[in-house]
Amino acid sequence: MDIESICVLAPPADHGGIGRYADQLNSRIEEQSDIEHIPFYEEIGALDVAQAAVRASHYDVVHIHFEYGLFRPKLLYAWLFFPLLFLGTRLRGTSVVVTLHEVWTTRTVGRIQYVYVWFVHLMLTGTASRLVFMSQSAKDDFRPRNITESELIPHGVDIDAVRDIGVSNARDIFEYSTDETVIAQIGYVSRRKGTDTFLELARRHPEYEFLIAGGPLRDEDLPYFERVIRESPENVQVTGVLSDASFHAAFVATDVAVLAYRDIRQSGILNWCFAYGVPVICRSIDRFRALCARSAPLQLFGDGDEHPPIDTALSMVLDDAETRGPAMRDFGERYALSTIADSYVRLYRSIR
Incomplete structure (x- = not known):
């Protein structure tokens, strides 16, 4: 099916490797589909996070380049962003792709803190139409499993x-x-x-x-x-x-x-x-x-x-x-x- 509009939520190109990678990937996707990049990074406030969620739901596809630092402090903005995005995309029939650039485990944050992270993962998974992992090890580490479909698409190399x-x-x-x-x-x-x-x-x-x-x-x-x-x-x-x-x-x-x-x-x-x-x-x-x-x-x-x-x-x-x-x-x-x-x-x- 043809896609009229794609919205990408990711840091700007000058905000680290994920922002740079998203910008490079966008430039290749633009050759086939219209795409808009909504800058999403840790310095923005709660109102900006809410507006990004509402704005994104007006597109055919939303693609989120996910890392935990985007939802600081302490992932609190995730509890604002994902429920708003869930409501907006379900009302408008928008599809949501989430690429996980990292996956936290109990080795990363400890067992007690991971309970909190697990619930953030649950929100993310419930919102996404499809999860994308960049490696099999990240897919194996992610919890909870089998709530939504997932794919493995490795990190691309920008030879050009x-x-x-x-x-x-x-x-x-x-x-x-x-x-x-x-x-x-x-x-x-x-x-x-x-x-x-x-x-x-x-x-x-x-x-x-x-x-x-x-x-x-x-x-x-x-x-x-x-x-x-x-x-x-x-x-x-x-x-x-x-x-x-x-x-x-x-x-x-x-x-x-x-x-x-x-x-x-x-x-x-x-x-x-x-x-x-x-x-x-x-x-x-x-x-x-x-x-x-x-x-x-x-x-x-x-x-x-x-x-x-x-x-x-x-x-x-x-x-x-x-x-x-x-x-x-x-x-x-x-x-x-x-x-x-x-x-x-x-x-x-x-x-x-």
Whole structure:
């Protein structure tokens, strides 16, 4: 069935990885259907949240890019937003798609707090016509189950958005020469991304240059970021939040990217590494293990016997960088954003 109008509720493109991803996805979907992006982010107030819910219900399809931080404080705005959206969409026959960019579990918030999160999940599920998970592990973790239909649509890689930047020009931005080895953590800095592990690695390897290409996204991350600056050894450069041009240049300037994340369900930074062909070492967590099971050319590291320690993983990837880079790019092309956009358009049409 043809769709006359689609409304996307997501953060703006300059409000973190989810907003940037939603904006990229919108640009591909616009090639097939009319779409309007209603900015939805944590700084807006209760009245804005209510107006967004009412306004969204006037479209054929509402697509929500969900993360818990959008409904702060303490998910209280979810209790305002979802009941209003439920009433409006049911009265007008509007379909609702919810893409879950993260899924909290008892490991994330603890057992007592999770009871509260479970009821928010119940509201979300009761409102949605279809849930979309980006990984099988996120789908397996989500509770309650089997209330509404769900689909698995992976995070797309925006191959077409890669900038044509020379390595020398990219390194000039960060004041590195082309003969230096640059190890980078790219993206917003927060505790759960394991920047302390990155700093420990830098202390053990003064022969390399280390780049923390990013800063804090939220005020609550600022104390941790300031601690990172204080504790950084001489071979670590900390940029703070980057401009869009410098953000892209960071990937071109990097020999190996480090993703020491402790818990994450999807990573826009990893997808940019696929797009730019940047070799990556990742902590052995569920999301990255699941990608390796699909033949993603990632090098996992860990503390046990299953995977090598981070120092060994780094040496392995540096020794094999010439083959790992093209392999990263090839894997990214299998999940090109245009293909993912087609999947969403088919989903929109199937639920109308």
